[in-house]
Amino acid sequence: MCKPLAMFDLTGRTALVTGAGRGVGLGIAASLIEAGATVYVNDLIPERAEAAANGLGPNARPLAFSVTDLEAVRASINTVEPIDILVNNAGIPPAMRPMKFRDMDPGEWAAYVDVNLYGVVNCVKATIDAMCDRRWGRVITISSGAGTQGLNIGVSMYGAGKGGAISFMRHLAVETARNGVTANTLALGLMERDDPDLTEESRTVTAAMAKQVPVGRLGTGRDIGSTCVFLASNEAEWITGQTIAVNGGAVTT
């Protein structure tokens, strides 16, 4: 009898998933653990990181910090074993609300760029040298269709941060390609939300938009998690510098 091929095995790998206290990041953390990795579950809110890690079992460990604070990122990451797989998932600032650019106050711009661009840069800074020294690493950044195309739904500054991170990943990928490190971005489509504070109006709009997704449903954290497992695996070592749409078949430009 042939044994089944053990592909996409992450046994022995250590991962950090940012913003993993709920939603997409929680699904990514669960998928990486199922594939064999040990996962540091980051969140801005310590109780959320703790509860998520408890729910994920013995191969999950909470690691709370804000990705926007480079010193906090460095201090936390220095306390744990070297990270092999970095998933930059944190990306929705707590006060996010859809608003056209012309209606935005300049004081509201920075939050979107801080978490979506500098948050990624900070976490890469704190992990990339050790990846290059060990000649193996995976950086996966969770972006959005808002970072690859224009949308008339009031997300221009969010899109600016998301697009900036896509561009940063492309450059990082070629700078570190000879060090055994890959860097890729996933451009997500419309996802199920795990936010109890969402308004009824927002839920209704999302449910209506879900019908327009070609596969007929919103994405889940596990849809993104399985893509992350693939990109984090040895088998994906020849894929780098790419932006992959994971969006239920939505046509992007």
Ligand SMILES: NC(=O)c1ccc[n+]([C@@H]2O[C@H](COP(=O)([O-])OP(=O)(O)OC[C@H]3O[C@@H](n4cnc5c(N)ncnc54)[C@H](O)[C@@H]3O)[C@@H](O)[C@H]2O)c1
């Ligand atoms: N929800 C969607 O429809 C959708 C669509 C496209 C892309 N995305 C992207 O997917 C990712 C996850 O989205 P989600 O819907 O699961 O978000 P969410 O708000 O449900 O969860 C994100 C988690 O990140 C944490 N967080 C926020 N700021 C942080 C910071 N500075 N440092 C550490 N943690 C922080 C939050 O506390 C929260 O627990 C984001 O990057 C988002 O931009 C989401």
